[in-house]
Amino acid sequence: MSSLPTRRRIVFLVWRDTAHPDGGGSEVYVEHMARWLAAQGHQVTYFCAAYPHAPRDESRDGVTFRRRGGWLSVYPRGLGYLLSRAGRRADIVVDVHNGIPFAAPLVRRRGVRVLVHHVHREQWHIIYPGMMGKLGWWVESRLAPRLYRHNRYVTVSESSKADLATLGVAPDRVDVVCNGIDVPHPSRLLPRSATPRLCVLGRLVPHKQVEHALQVVAALRASVPELRLDVIGGGWWADELTAAADSLGVSDAVTFHGHVSEHERDALLDASWLMLAPSVKEGWGIAIMEAAARSVPALAYEFAGGVTESIQDGETGVLVADLDDLIAQTRALLADTEARLTMGKKARDRAQAFDWQRSTQAFERLLLETD
Numbered sequence: 001m002s003s004l005p006t007r008r009r010i011v012f013l014v015w016r017d018t019a020h021p022d023g024g025g026s027e028v029y030v031e032h033m034a035r036w037l038a039a040q041g042h043q044v045t046y047f048c049a050a051y052p053h054a055p056r057d058e059s060r061d062g063v064t065f066r067r068r069g070g071w072l073s074v075y076p077r078g079l080g081y082l083l084s085r086a087g088r089r090a091d092i093v094v095d096v097h098n099g100i101p102f103a104a105p106l107v108r109r110r111g112v113r114v115l116v117h118h119v120h121r122e123q124w125h126i127i128y129p130g131m132m133g134k135l136g137w138w139v140e141s142r143l144a145p146r147l148y149r150h151n152r153y154v155t156v157s158e159s160s161k162a163d164l165a166t167l168g169v170a171p172d173r174v175d176v177v178c179n180g181i182d183v184p185h186p187s188r189l190l191p192r193s194a195t196p197r198l199c200v201l202g203r204l205v206p207h208k209q210v211e212h213a214l215q216v217v218a219a220l221r222a223s224v225p226e227l228r229l230d231v232i233g234g235g236w237w238a239d240e241l242t243a244a245a246d247s248l249g250v251s252d253a254v255t256f257h258g259h260v261s262e263h264e265r266d267a268l269l270d271a272s273w274l275m276l277a278p279s280v281k282e283g284w285g286i287a288i289m290e291a292a293a294r295s296v297p298a299l300a301y302e303f304a305g306g307v308t309e310s311i312q313d314g315e316t317g318v319l320v321a322d323l324d325d326l327i328a329q330t331r332a333l334l335a336d337t338e339a340r341l342t343m344g345k346k347a348r349d350r351a352q353a354f355d356w357q358r359s360t361q362a363f364e365r366l367l368l369e370t371d
Contacts, residue, residue, distance in 0.1 A: 007041045008091040010034075010367065013078040013102040014048045017065060021051060022235065024203045025286040026117045029156065029179055030096055031063075036360030037367075038062030045090070047081050049074035078102045092367050095151075099123070099136060101144045105151060113367060114153045117283030118305050119163040123207045126280065141167050154366060156284045157306035177363050178309075180356030181289040182262075190270035195226040196334050199272040199296070201265070201287040202279070204235030211244050212278035212323050218248040219327045224334060227253060229276075230268050234258045269294040273340060274333055275317075276300075277307060278326060285310035289354055292316060292347035297340060299329055316347035 012034055018027045031046070038044040039062060050056065050067040058065040069077035081087045082104060092111045095104040099120040104112045120140055124133040145168045153174040155161050161174045200213045210231060217229050231241070231254060238256065245251045257268065269275075275291040277300040282288075284306040288298045292310075300307040302319035311317040318333070320326045333340045 007043070008368070009043045009045075009089055010037055010092045010094065011045045011047060011082070011087065011090040012094045012096060013082075013104060014046060014096045015074060015098045015100070016051075017046065017048045017067075019051075019054065020049065022203065022205075025179075026096070026098060026283065028182060028286060029117070030094075030115070032180065032182075032356045033094075033360055033363045034063045035061045036356070037364060040364060045086070047078050072100075075100060075102055079104070079107055082107050094367070095148075097140075097144060097148075099140055101139070101147060103147055105147055112148075112151050114148050114151050116153055116155050116160060116164060118155075118157075118160045118281055119167065120281070121163075122280045126207050127205075145169055152366075154363065157309050159305045159308055160283050163305065175366050177359050177366065178354065179284045179286050179289065180359045181286065181293055181351060181354050182356075190267055192273065193228075193271040195228070196224050197228050197230065197272050198330070199230040199232060199268060199275050199291070200277070201232045201269070201275065201291065202277075203233055204231070204237045204241055206237055206240075207280045208237075209278040209280055210237075210241050212326060213276040214241070214245050214248050214250055214254060215323060216276060216327050216330050217250045217253050220331055220334070221250065221253065223331070227334070229254045230272065231256045232260060232265055232268055265290075266294060269296055272296050274299060274330060276326070276330065277304075278323075279304055279307070282306045282310075288317070289351055292351040295344035295348040297333070297343035297347050299326060299333075301326075312346075312350065316343055316350055318343075 012030055014030050016023045016027050018031050034044050034046050045064045045066060047066045049069055054067055056067055093104045093108060094113050094115055095102045096115045124137040128136060153169060154177055155174055156179055158176060161171060161176055164174055165171050200210050202208050204210060213229060217227055220227055245254045269291055275296050275298040277288055277298050281304050288310040291298055298311055298317040299320055300311055302321060311319055313319040318329045320329050
């Protein structure tokens with residue numbers, strides 16, 4: 001390691017950036033890492049897909065963004081960049097494997113790290129229920145582990161590390177670097193809503209299963225008539241969710257806020273009594289920790305991967321078995337003020353331990369050890 005230069009040329013190959021219409025928590029993680037590395041003097045390039053009105057090339061916070069290609073064509077364009085003069089000069093390539101790999105080892109023998117947030121077994125069949133989903137899962141579960149068999153991995157939770165092991169990735173090749181959180185730990189919060197209020201925070205896509213939160217509201221309205229739900233975030237599934245709210249007869253109790261500013265997000269979290277996180281799978285659950293920082297306990301599914309680590313069951317939130325259990329536990333916590341407030345306090349106390357500086361420093365150390 002002493003023979004390696006202190007300052008490195010680092011390329012991130014990423015499907016999207018945070019400003020992309022479909023950008024989400026995984027992109028937040030990658031951009032935090034990229035900004036930190038740039039701040040330490042490394043030369044950082046973030047190669048990702050183009051999208052309408054985004055500049056082709058941009059420098060932001062010391063990171064050079066290069067946007068080429070679209071939903072699928074970004075992958076061969078990424079390999080093309082690695083073969084370019086600038087790409088060949090890179091010391092380290094971080095291949096962000098978000099279901100589909102960039103396949104950097106096809107053109108590089110050394111200096112490749114694979115970043116995986118979570119395994120997409122369930123998502124493939126939800127979003128692409130036919131042959132395309134089967135092909136995608138084959139690429140992720142069979143082809144990718146073989147392609148990266150000589151490379152080290154980084155992931156965000158022990159749960160994701162265990163899932164990678166089921167695909168044949170040896171645990172001793174996987175390092176875990178947890179997420180930080182993107183909100184401060186405020187000394188004062190805005191007032192909590194005087195009436196029961198739930199929230200969902202994240203991208204509106206099928207595997208987030210926001211429909212389950214709508215069903216919770218439908219099931220509880222008779223006993224909790226003032227109950228309201230704030231859906232915070234946007235995405236291509238928004239129209240389907242609006243239609244689902246209409247079908248369930250809860251449109252008057254649900255507000256779809258779309259993309260909001262950080263200030264608006266924090267105000268909505270402060271008003272909430274509970275967060276519902278009914279996603280089928282998460283690598284960690286950044287939104288859960290963002291809510292925790294505002295003293296909001298979360299409820300999520302016990303089979304959904306990283307949420308079993310972002311939530312301490314019965315302490316900072318509740319892990320539930322299924323939709324019926326989600327409804328029952330939400331009802332119980334709405335009625336039990338003492339339990340809910342105690343969980344919120346513990347959630348906020350625990351959130352203090354998660355910060356981006358600790359995570360980014362760990363990530364940098366791992367990169368500098370890359371073969």
